[in-house]
Amino acid sequence: MPTRPTRAVDSAVPLLLDRRDAWMEVTLNRPERLNALDATLHGELAAALDMAAADDCRAVLITGAGRGFCAGQDLAARAFGDQPPDLGASLEAHYNPLIRRIRALRKPVICAVNGVAAGAGASIALACDIVLAARSAKFIQSFARIGLVPDSGGTFFLPRLIGDARARALMLLAEPLPAETAAEWGLIWKVVDDAALMDTARTMAAHLATQPTQGLALMKDAFDASPGNSLDDQLDLERDLQRAAGRTPDYREGVSAFMEKRPARFTGQPA
Template identity: 75%
Template sequence: MELTLNRPARLNAFNEDLHQRLAATLDEAEEESCRAVLLTGAGRGFCAGQDLGDRVNAAGPLDLGTTIERYYNPLVRRLRALPKPVICAVNGVAAGAGANIALACDIVLAARSARFIQAFARIGLIPDSGGTFTLPRLVGDARARALMLLAEPVEAELAAQWGMIWKTVADEGLMDEARRLTAHLATQPTQGLARIKAALNASATNDLDSQITLERDLQREAGRTPDYREGVAAFMEKRSPRFTGRPA
């Protein structure tokens, strides 16, 4: 399934309508027929974060925590927990919440002209959408602190060198590569991939004993899936596996 943030005139900045439409489309991605998700942006940028025009025109005092609790936090939780791989193709600037939503995906490809900006400090805010959790784990504490406090952009090539993203792709080849990768993952053992995600998500906060216990439990579940049986049969028969992604 391919999802495109489609407010190109606003660099795909989020407003309430875009949040609601993305949430509805992710509902469809939960269906068994969808086995991989590709997220990208329309036009010359991936996402500029929150549409500040909505803030300027809001009536009464603002409670930014309400917006985070209602929209951004559920989106980040959903991308991380979705039981299938989520690929993000960053086709231009990814700023503020847009950068952190990209980093919440499983595999991030970026056009060489793309940039990632923790822009929050420029307007007196803190990074949200999981940024203060995700970025230090990707690039280390020193780099994360500097990027957030200085709000300096990171070019895609440097982001890849630092381990912030998977890799960069020539601008003209970004979507072809992203679609190729998504199509490949859609043919793989979906139930096993879902458990890989679950294990990695838990590893951020588990100690070793808790993590290897979880590995045992997830491996037990994976070993009961049709795709595991098919994978073993294909290996023994020296043929390509035909995974279905079905839970049973």
């Protein structure tokens, strides 16, 4: 598949965007800092996600350059003065909006974890819809090592994905979790060999970009609501979402393709 990079690969550029035929690849590009987040990278990543939300791309792939996915906050960018820093303000300004942007995207978001995903870096990965990890990758809830509380949705995602007992131990002990164990526990979707990670992730993104985008977005709505709903509430929500899905052109196309025994040609257009 031909690529149309919006930027040349340059280690001085904190974020790389590569717009494919119908999807976008977003690469955190501070490899010398294990793609740790500072204010500049936060701003670029927010702009990229806003672009993905606004244009006609139908899937997003997020990954990291170099040997790590994301080491979380760049501690070298923290300034200590006479007064303790207000880390809550940093979460409110940067991290919380970032997680909300990822979760709010009306299209599938894939994360290819190519190395260590630590602290908020792990939370960014877990905020995505599908997480693939290289066999050498590790997930680390590193907050206890510096006296902080897991953030960026970590205390939300981990207990729901792997249960309270495992989540508590990972956070309190701050021990690295190998990618293969993460997959066995249900924290992520799949582990692949390091050399195959990006080809696998790109093939998946290209596939999802051909699927019924509106139906997938409604599916995400159902997943997001499920943890807080009773069965009755979820049944009602499924009814409403199915009503909306049934009005999309892709539903009509899907049925036609099934009846005609041919591949469906979904457009992702709204009703």
